[in-house]
C-alpha cells in the first residue's frame with residue numbers, strides 16, 4: 022500500500038479525519054522484496070522471518086545458532102539469523118533459502134546438486150547447508166576439501182558426505198548464484 | 200453420493216483390498232484396515248481432500264497418480280520408498296506420481312475403541328517397509344488389474360494379452376490407452392474374487408532403481424513445511440522453563456517481570472500427572488509463558504523469576520552411577536536377569552588356555568533431533584486438531600483423547616515431514632504439554648521447546664557398563680563368553696514386567712551368541728531418575744561396541760588377524776535359529792565382512808601405516824559390516840576411509856538405502872567421537888550444541904563407500920539404522936591399530952586424548 026507521503030501532504034479532509042502518521046520502522050530487503058519492520062527493534066531476524074513474514078525456510082536450531090540451521094545471507098555473507106537483531110539490519114539485503122532460486126523457479130546450481138546427490142536426510146538442516154554452501158561457492162568457485170571442512174553446519178542425520186559431493190558437483194558445473 | 204464399501208476383497212480378518220466406488224472421475228484403490236461391518240467411508244474421501252486417502256492410490260482422469268504414505272518420514276525415506284512399491288505394481292509413470300504425507304487415519308469403532316484406518320502408522324522404527332511390503336503390492340496390483348480389464352473391454356482384446364508401461368496400457372497391435380482415460384470405467388468394474396497376484400520380481404521397473412527423495416525440491420527451496428513451520432493466526436506461542444529435576448517442584452515464582460513484556464499474555468504452570476507412564480504426561484514440572492509471538496514468549500521466559508525445589512533425584516550423578524555399575528559387575532551378586540546361558544561357561548573356564556577380560560563404558564545419549572519438540576494444537580468443544588512432529592500419531596492421539604475426553608475420530612492429527620526422530624518422538628510429553636496449555640488458555644497453542652529444554656528434558660539412552668570374560672581353549676578357539684551388563688533399563692516405568700526390562704538393554708541373539716558353545720549373558724538393573732526411552736538402534740549400538748571391540752582384543756591376544764578370528768568364529772555358512780525368532784545366516788554375515796575387507800584392502804592390515812579396523816553385526820534379519828581406516832599425524836586422529844556393506848534382502852530404493860547407510864554411519868561416528876550426556880546433582884549438564892557437539896564436517900570422513908549386497912528375492916528388511924552398530928567398534932579397532940591405544944570408553948575423542 023502506498024504510504025501517505027507519496028502523494029505530498031494531503032489536505033485535512035472536510036470530515037476532520039486526520040491521516041495516520043507514517044509508521045516508522047526498519048527497512049530491509051528480503052529476497053528482493055522491501056519490508057518495513059515496525060515491531061520491537063531488538064527482535065532477532067529469525068523470528069521476524071518465521072513469525073511475522075511466515076517465511077519458514079530458515080529454521081530454528083538453537084539459542085545461539087551454533088548448528089547453522091538458521092543461516093541467511095546478509096549482504097552476501099552467511100550469518101546466523103537468531104544472532105541478528107532487526108535494528109542492525111536497516112537497509113541490508115537479506116537472502117533466505119526461499120530466495121536462492123531465480124524468479125522463474127530455476128534452481129541455484131547448488132540446490133540442483135543437492136537434489137542430484139540426494140543430499141537430504143530429514144531435511145531440517147538443509148536450508149542452512151545451502152546458505153553456507155552458496156556463500157562458499159561465491160567466495161571460492163572451486164573449493165577444495167579443506168574449504169568444505171570449514172562449513173559451520175552440523176547434522177544429526179549424517180548428510181555431510183553427500184553435501185560435500187553436492188558442493189563439488191555444483192562447482193564442477195556452474196558455480197555461483199544463478 | 201454414497202460410498203460403496205461392499206466392493207472389497209478380504210485379505211485377512213481385518214484387512215480388505217478395496218476400491219472406492221463413486222470417487223468422481225478417479226480410481227481409488229487401497230488396503231483398508233477395519234473390522235467387518237464398519238461404518239461407511241467418510242464422504243471426504245470422494246472429494247479433493249487427499250489427506251484422507253489412506254495407504255491408497257488415486258488415479259485421476261488426467262493420469263495423475265496420488266499415493267498416500269502412511270508412516271511419518273523422519274528422514275528415513277519411507278515417504279519415497281513406500282509409494283515406490285505401489286507405483287511399481289501399478290506400472291505408473293513415476294514422473295506423474297505425487298506423494299502425500301498422511302495424517303492419522305482414525306474412525307469410530309463399534310466397541311468404543313478407535314479403528315485405525317490405515318493400519319499401523321509409525322516411523323523411524325526401521326520396520327515401515329517390511330510391514331507395508333505385501334499390502335502395497337496388492338493394492339497396486341489390483342489397480343493395475345482393474346485398469347487392464349477396462350482396457351480389454353475398450354479394445355476388444357483379452358486382458359492377458361495387454362501389457363502396462365508407465366501409465367499406459369499397450370495392445371499387441373501397438374494401440375495405447377492411457378490410465379487416465381480408463382479410470383472411470385475401471386472404477387465401475389466388479390472386483391475379482393481373489394486379490395490379483397503381484398508382479399514377479401523380474402518385472403519390477405521401479406523397485407531396485409535409485410529414486411530421489413520425493414520432498415527434495417520442496418526442501419531445497421525452503422517450501423517444505425515441518426510441524427514447527429505451521430501457524431495459526433489465533434494461536435499463542437508457548438515457551439517453557441522446565442524444572443531441572445523430573446521429581447522436583449516449584450518453590451517460588453514471580454511472574455510480574457514476564458507479564459510486563461509486551462505481547463506476553465499468560466504464565467501457566469504444568470505438572471506431571473501421577474501414575475502416567477513416560478511420554479503420556481509432562482516430563483517434568485514446568486512454567487509456560489504464552490505470548491503473541493515467539494520473541495515475546497522467549498523474553499518473557501527469560502524474565503521469569505523461578506526457584507525450583509529439588510526432588511530425590513538431585514542426589515544422582517552419572518559418574519557415581521557408573522562406579523556403582525562397575526562395582527556391581529565386579530561383585531559376585533546374582534544378575535537381575537540371566538538373558539542367555541548356553542553350555543557351561545564355568546566348566547569351559549576350567550580348561551582355558553587363555554583368558555581375556557575387558558570392561559567397556561558407554562555414556563548417556565540425547566536424541567538431539569534437528570527440529571526441536573513442538574506442537575500446534577487447536578481444541579474446540581468436541582474436536583481437536585493438531586500438527587505434530589511424531590513418530591507415532593496413534594500414540595499422540597491417545598494422549599489427546601486422555602487429556603481432553605474428545606473421541607479419537609474427532610481428533611485430527613497432521614504429520615508433515617519430521618525433522619528427525621530417532622525414538623524421541625515415540626513419546627508425547629510435548630503433545631501433552633501443548634494440549635494442557637491450550638485447554639488452560641482456551642486458545643490454540645503453538646508450543647516450541649527451545650534447544651536448552653530439548654537437551655535437558657529428553658528420554659535418554661541409558662549409560663551402560665559391559666564386562667566381558669572370554670575363554671580360549673587349547674585349539675585357539677573361543678570356547679566361552681561371559682558378558683555382564685549393568686544399566687538402568689529404558690523400559691522401566693513403562694508398564695513392562697520386571698523380567699523383561701533387560702530387553703531394551705541387550706538382545707538374546709546378539710553376536711557372538713549361537714557361535715560360542717558356552718555363552719552367558721547377564722543383565723544387572725540399575726536405578727536412575729533420569730527419564731529414559733527408545734533410542735536409535737537400541738540395544739545394538741552399545742552392545743556391538745563392546746562385543747566387536749572385544750573380539751578384536753581376543754584377536755590381539757591370539758596374535759591373529761582380527762578378520763581371521765572373525766571368520767573362524769563365524770565358521771561355515773549355515774543357518775542358526777535365533778531365540779527371538781528368525782535365523783542368523785552366517786554366510787550372509789561372512790559375505791558383508793568379506794566385502795568391506797576386500798574394498799579396504801585388508802591384506803595390508805598388518806603393514807599399513809594407517810590403522811584398519813573392522814566389525815560386523817546382524818539385527819532384524821539384516822547384516823552389516825564396517826571397515827575403517829584411520830591415520831595419526833602429529834597426534835591428530837583422522838578418519839581416512841569408511842566402507843560399509845549391508846545385506847537387507849530386497850532393496851526398494853538403492854539411492855535411499857545408500858543415504859540411510861551413509862547417514863547412520865556418520866551419525867554413529869559423530870556419536871562415538873564426541874557425544875555424552877552427564878548429570879551432576881541430578882541435573883543434565885549439556886544445554887546446547889557446544890556441549891553436545893555433533894561431529895563437524897572436518898572430523899568426519901569425506902565419503903562413506905557403501906556396498907549393497909544384491910538381493911536374491913528375500914523380502915525387504917528394515918534398514919534405517921542398520922549401519923549404526925558397527926561404525927564405533929570398527930573405528931575403535933582401527934584407532935588401536937594406528938595408535939596402540941585401546942579405547943574402551945566412549946566418547947572416543949576425549950578418551951583417546953586422555954590415554955595417548
Ligand code: FES
Pocket residue numbers: 141142143144145146147175176177178179180274569618619
Ligand atoms: S538432515 Fe536431518 S539433521 Fe540434517
